[in-house]
Each structure stands twice: as structure tokens, then as C-alpha cells.
Amino acid sequence: MQPTDLRVALFSGNYNYERDGANQALNLLVGHLLSQGVSVRVYSPTSKRPAFAPTGDLVPVPSLPLPAGRGEYKMARGLPASVRRDLDAFAPNMIHVSAPDFLGHRALSYARDRGLASVASLHTRFETYFRYYRMAFFEPIMVKILTRFYDRADTVLVPGKGMADIVREWGVTTPTAIWSRGVDHDRFKPTRRDLDWRRAYGIADHEVAVGFLGRLVKEKGLDVFAAVVGKLRERGIPHKVLVIGKGPARDWFTEQVPGAVFAGFQSGDDLGRAVASMDVFFNPSVTETFGNVTLEAMAAGVPVVAARASGAIGLIDDGVTGFLVPPADIAGYADAIGRIVTEPGLRETMGQAGHAKAAGYRWDIINHAVLDTYLAVMARRAA
Known part of the structure; x- marks a missing residue:
């Protein structure tokens, strides 16, 4: 089978209505597949004012806003008749699901009912979210739901060996394949550093900016970030907090990190x-499967302090490109950031090492691995 023989139906819980790392990766994947002659059709909830234009053909799926103050995200209501008719007309031979939601479950059922090949990609550690909303008791139940979901696909695409090991620990028996992540090397590079931009936000040239980048939601580890900043202040370590992003927890976070610069x-x-x-990038989140923002910081020559979790293990070389710290170790984070803040030479060498390592992450090579996985799945089923 050739790439031009593939007809891929891609299902996403959020393809373009809110910008995040997962849908950036999906749009780049679709662009690569189309460039290789693959036919692709995307099915996802949509909005009247999307964050960016979609890559490829996007079919709206009826949806409802998520509850609990997270209405910026939508939950698709399965596969209604109108969407099924469009899907039947497209006649896919490969189903790719990117989220374990109602839409993803129904799409896998559609594939099984028709004997179609299927791939599931893992982008977010949804089972960890419950820790941040006083529902940690539900995490084991969610792991069972996720295990059943991923075992229904022919192959699970994970961003690295660390996540492959985690899904095996859950009990997933489906074969795994690696879909890593890339970075835009023209956009994220050390020469983008702009002291005038920093000064405009009140950050002096001699001040060390400890940065946060991402959606301002509690599951990104905002509570840990705030606690570590407090520990740095307690120890008298000079720094300035620089926050890049927006989200529903903005007001709460502003109160937790007084004096921070919100760009x-x-x-x-x-x-x-x-x-x-930035001078240091601090990422305490344990919910990512890869950590696109961590790679972007490395490409920009910024040393990273991150949680020793799936989003950073295998990406950060501990003590070389940054530091890995146990997820809840507030003092450990403060120790690591304190060293980078107070040792300019270490900050420079770590930044250079991170930039060098990030150079190997190229989207065209990484996305072609997904195409190869599709073809391998098709060949395996044919055999």
C-alpha cells in the first residue's frame, strides 16, 4: 500500500477552537499527511471564533461545553447521524482517534463494526486531572477506562518510551509506536531574546526571569509553581516571575504569585x-505526555527545571540541559532553580546543551513516523 491509498478520518476533541500543544501537533500531522498524498478528513467540535484556521477539511461535530467552569472546552455528543453520513461518504480505511472522549469511543466502535484499521494517539494524562479537583479517588477508575479505550485500537501512538511504559503498567496490551514531537527552529531560538521586550514588562537586564508557559489551569501544576516561588522568596533568592499564557485560573494564580509579570x-x-x-523555564506539570513547551524552551536556549514525570523524562538530561525533580518536592525545585539563578555559568551551559539537543527534533521526520505506522498497521491487518 502507498500513502496515496490511505483515507484517514481523524477525530479530535479540540482541533482548533482552543490552541494547545495537542492540536498544534495534530494540525502539523495533517499538513504532512496531505503533502504526502494522503486523503484526510477531520471530525471535531468547533466554535464560531476558533483560535486558528484548521489544516485540512474539518467537519463540525455537535457538542456541549464542559461543566465545572471549563466551558472553553467542548464535549462531542458521540457520532450523530449527520456526521456518520459524512463519514460513510468519505469512506476511510484508517481511523485515528486523539482523545478518549465520547467521540473517540464512538469512532473506535465505527472502525470495529466495519473492520477498519485504527490508531489512537495519547496526548494528555487525563487520569492525573482528578488530583487537582479533589477527586483523586477517581484516578484508578479512569485508568481502567483508559486501558479499555486504548486496547480497542490496533496501535497506540505514544510520544516516547516513558509513556509506553506507563500504558503497559495500566494494563494496555495493544502494540505501541512512537510519535514524538518537533519544534519550529526558526521561531524558537536563542537569538529571539529581546531585552527591550523584557524592560517593557519591568524586568531589568540583571534580573533572572523564572518563566511559566501554558494555559493557566490548575492541572498545569500552578499550585506547585506558586509554592516554589514562595520558597524562593523565603530563601532570598533574587528572581522575577514571567508568566506567558491565559486561562480560567488567571485570577487565582495572580493572587498566589504577587509581583509576577503576566504577559x-x-x-x-x-x-x-x-x-x-526567560532565564529559567519551570514546568511542574505532570499531566503532559511529552511537554511541547519544555522542548520549545530548550530550543530557545533556556535551561529547564521540570517534574520528573512523563512530559520531561527522556527529554531533559538531568544536570545537563536542566534539572528533574520529584513532582511534589517543593524544596527540591527551589534548590534546582536557586542553582540556575545564582550560577550564571551553569545557566549558560545548560541553555546551550538544551539548544543542541532540541536541534534533533524535526516535525517532518517525526510526522513521517506516523505515516509509517499507518502503513504498518494496514500491512499487519492485510497479513
């Missing part, structure tokens, strides 16, 4: 400038 949402080359203008 808001940044995109395109503005985002590259903002990241390169």
Missing part, C-alpha cells in the same frame, strides 16, 4: 521572543 497569551514569533527572554 498574557503570545503566539507566533511573539511567543518565540517571550520564551527566549
Whole structure:
């Protein structure tokens, strides 16, 4: 089978209505597949004012806003008749699901009912979310739901060996394949650093900016970030907090990190400038499967302090490109950030090492691995 023989129906819980790392990866994947002659049709909830234009053909799926103050995200109501008719007309031979939601479950059922090949990609550690909303008791139940979901696909695409090991620990028996992540090396590079931009936000040239980048939601580890900043203040370690992003927890976070600079949402080359203008990138989140923002910081020559979790293990070389710290170790994070803040030489060498390592992450090579996985799945089923 050739790439031009593939007809891929891709299902996403959020393809373009809110910008995040997962849908950036999906849009780049679709662009690569189309460039290789693959026919692709995307099915996802939509909005009247999407965050960006979709890559490829996007079919709206009826949805409802998520509850509990997270109405910016939508939950598709399965596969209604109108969407099924469109799907039947497209006649896919490969189903790719990117989220374990109602839409993803129904799409896998559609594939099984028709004997179609299927792939599930894992982008977010949804089972960890319950820790941040006083529902940790539900995490084991969610793991069972996720295990059943991923075992229904022919192959599970994970961003690295660490996540492959985790899904095996859950009990998933479906074969796994690696779909890593890339970075825009023209956008994220050390030369994007802009002292004038920093000064405009009140960050002096001699001040060390400890940066946060991402959606301002509690599951990104905002509570840990705030606790560590408090510990740095307690120890008298000079620093300035620079926050890039927006989200529903903005007001709460502002109260937790008094004196922080909030630069808001940044995109395109503005985002590259903002990241390169940090001095340390601190990412305490344990919900990512890869950590796109960590890779972007490394490409920009910024040393990283991150949770020793799936989003950073295998990406950060501990003590070389940054530091890995046990997820809840507030003092350990403060120790690591304190060293980078107070040792300019270490900050420089770690930044250079991270930039060098990030150079190997190229989207065209990484996305072609997904195409190869599709073809391998088709060949395996044919045999």
C-alpha cells in the first residue's frame, strides 16, 4: 500500500477552537499527511471564533461545553447521524482517534463494526486531572477506562518510551509506536531574546526571569509553581516571575504569585521572543505526555527545571540541559532553580546543551513516523 491509498478520518476533541500543544501537533500531522498524498478528513467540535484556521477539511461535530467552569472546552455528543453520513461518504480505511472522549469511543466502535484499521494517539494524562479537583479517588477508575479505550485500537501512538511504559503498567496490551514531537527552529531560538521586550514588562537586564508557559489551569501544576516561588522568596533568592499564557485560573494564580509579570497569551514569533527572554523555564506539570513547551524552551536556549514525570523524562538530561525533580518536592525545585539563578555559568551551559539537543527534533521526520505506522498497521491487518 502507498500513502496515496490511505483515507484517514481523524477525530479530535479540540482541533482548533482552543490552541494547545495537542492540536498544534495534530494540525502539523495533517499538513504532512496531505503533502504526502494522503486523503484526510477531520471530525471535531468547533466554535464560531476558533483560535486558528484548521489544516485540512474539518467537519463540525455537535457538542456541549464542559461543566465545572471549563466551558472553553467542548464535549462531542458521540457520532450523530449527520456526521456518520459524512463519514460513510468519505469512506476511510484508517481511523485515528486523539482523545478518549465520547467521540473517540464512538469512532473506535465505527472502525470495529466495519473492520477498519485504527490508531489512537495519547496526548494528555487525563487520569492525573482528578488530583487537582479533589477527586483523586477517581484516578484508578479512569485508568481502567483508559486501558479499555486504548486496547480497542490496533496501535497506540505514544510520544516516547516513558509513556509506553506507563500504558503497559495500566494494563494496555495493544502494540505501541512512537510519535514524538518537533519544534519550529526558526521561531524558537536563542537569538529571539529581546531585552527591550523584557524592560517593557519591568524586568531589568540583571534580573533572572523564572518563566511559566501554558494555559493557566490548575492541572498545569500552578499550585506547585506558586509554592516554589514562595520558597524562593523565603530563601532570598533574587528572581522575577514571567508568566506567558491565559486561562480560567488567571485570577487565582495572580493572587498566589504577587509581583509576577503576566504577559498574557503570545503566539507566533511573539511567543518565540517571550520564551527566549526567560532565564529559567519551570514546568511542574505532570499531566503532559511529552511537554511541547519544555522542548520549545530548550530550543530557545533556556535551561529547564521540570517534574520528573512523563512530559520531561527522556527529554531533559538531568544536570545537563536542566534539572528533574520529584513532582511534589517543593524544596527540591527551589534548590534546582536557586542553582540556575545564582550560577550564571551553569545557566549558560545548560541553555546551550538544551539548544543542541532540541536541534534533533524535526516535525517532518517525526510526522513521517506516523505515516509509517499507518502503513504498518494496514500491512499487519492485510497479513
